[in-house]
Amino acid sequence: MEKYLIKKRKCAEEKEEEVAEDIIKSKRTCVEGTDGDVTVKPGESETSRPGHIVESEENEVRVESEYSCAGPSRKSDMTGLRSVKTMTGTSKSSRSKSFRMYNDSYLGLGFTCCDSENGPKPKCVVCGLELSNESMTPQEMKRHLSTKHRHLTQKPIDYFKRLLKENKQQSLGFEKKVKVAEKAQKASYLVAEQTVKQMKPHSIAESYFLPACCSVVKTLFGDEAEKEVKKIPLSNDTIGRRIKDMSSDIEKSVCELVKDKMFALQADESTDIGGKPQLLVFIRFIDDKKITEQFLCCKEPSQTTGQEIFSTVTEYLVEMDLNGNYV
Known part of the structure; x- marks a missing residue:
């Protein structure tokens, strides 16, 4: 797809150059001398005649609508041609900054939208593949659906809406589990700290602290809260690793202060x-x-x-x- 777009842009650029050359040739239909030189009317400068291509400081190009017999010199022709090329390159760079926008009808092709630094990108709701912004076209999405998920080509848009909703719910579930795991990790370090302060063996965390906490939490908050408490890692080896981690962190902090x-x-x-x-x-x-x-x-x-x-x-x-x- 990218090669096709590059080829298309080159063809457009070549057409613009041909138009510029035709304008310059039409302006040169003037009276020439025997030696082939271009004659200029008295009191008329080359840059003040209608039909001359003028290049300003901002590299803007202006072409007069009327043509006179006295055309510009060959040097002016080349300047005008370069100006047209400059304008073409500027428009080309401005086109490269534009992005294709997402349409809600694309969901019927199995694609949703995800934002990124390079503009919105189409994302397949079936396999999760993200395509480039240049592929934000119905043809590219149909091609992906027919080649990768041929058995879903006849599915209605409601099927993909339901699939998108399930994916979002699954993502929220994963995020919730990660947050619970982080809290359980923190609770494990807190229990290890109390174990060291009380100078108790490491096995007491799993044999005494955990059953006591489960009983208290179940009484106050119910069975669901008890299940979350049981996820806290409090084995003998785990408490030993937690103590070593805290000791290493304290040692580094003290050394940083003393430097x-x-x-x-x-x-x-x-x-x-x-x-x-x-x-x-x-x-x-x-x-x-x-x-x-x-x-x-x-x-x-x-x-x-x-x-x-x-x-x-x-x-x-x-x-x-x-x-x-x-x-």
């Missing part, structure tokens, strides 16, 4: 029941003219000696892109 600021570190090492060394690091800095203290990290050094603790803290500062000279 290019003076800060102090406090390290505390200990050994658990299994004999595994653990190193807790706290940071203190000034934020908004207030002294703020935050937990920074927990590391597992190979030994609890001073040298090992110093090297572990130094490696962590380099990893988080913190300047050790500000300590």
Whole structure:
């Protein structure tokens, strides 16, 4: 279809050039001398004669309706021809900015309209395929319907109206499910936060919190609300992942606040029941003219000696892109 439109535009441009050449030739039907030169009447300039093609500063072209015997020179002919070409190119560019508009009768061909930056586009209500704006014609839509959905060519417009309504309802259902999933995700993080604050095992969220919430919600709001609560992911592994995500987010936020600021570190090492060394690091800095203290990290050094603790803290500062000279 695009190749056909380009060919059609080229033919129109060639016709306009032929018309311009015919105008120039008709103006040159004047009295010529023996040497073939064009004679000009006394007191008449070439640009003031009727029939001369005048090009203004805005590249506008004006052709006088009356022709005189004294025609313009060959140079003026070429200027006029270029002016006509300029006008043709301008009209061509203006045509390229226009868009085909949608008609409600196109729904009988199985197409609805969807907006985009490049103008309205026809969209098939059967397969969801979007065509270009240049294809916003009954011929193109009939071709798509007959080639892709031949069994629907004899369907009335009411069939496609019903199909369009079903598609919209299905889209709204998907959107609603996505919103519910986002809320359930947020609730999962909130339960994980409370689990950490109470220092309870991760399994308590699924074994205790979820049944208790379902009972309360069912009593207050009914069975439908209980079904939504049961969609909250609260398994043991899920709570563990949520805690790691929140810890990583807090760590990045603290490091962003401390960059290019003076800060102090406090390290505390200990050994658990299994004999595994653990190193807790706290940071203190000034934020908004207030002294703020935050937990920074927990590391597992190979030994609890001073040298090992110093090297572990130094490696962590380099990893988080913190300047050790500000300590």
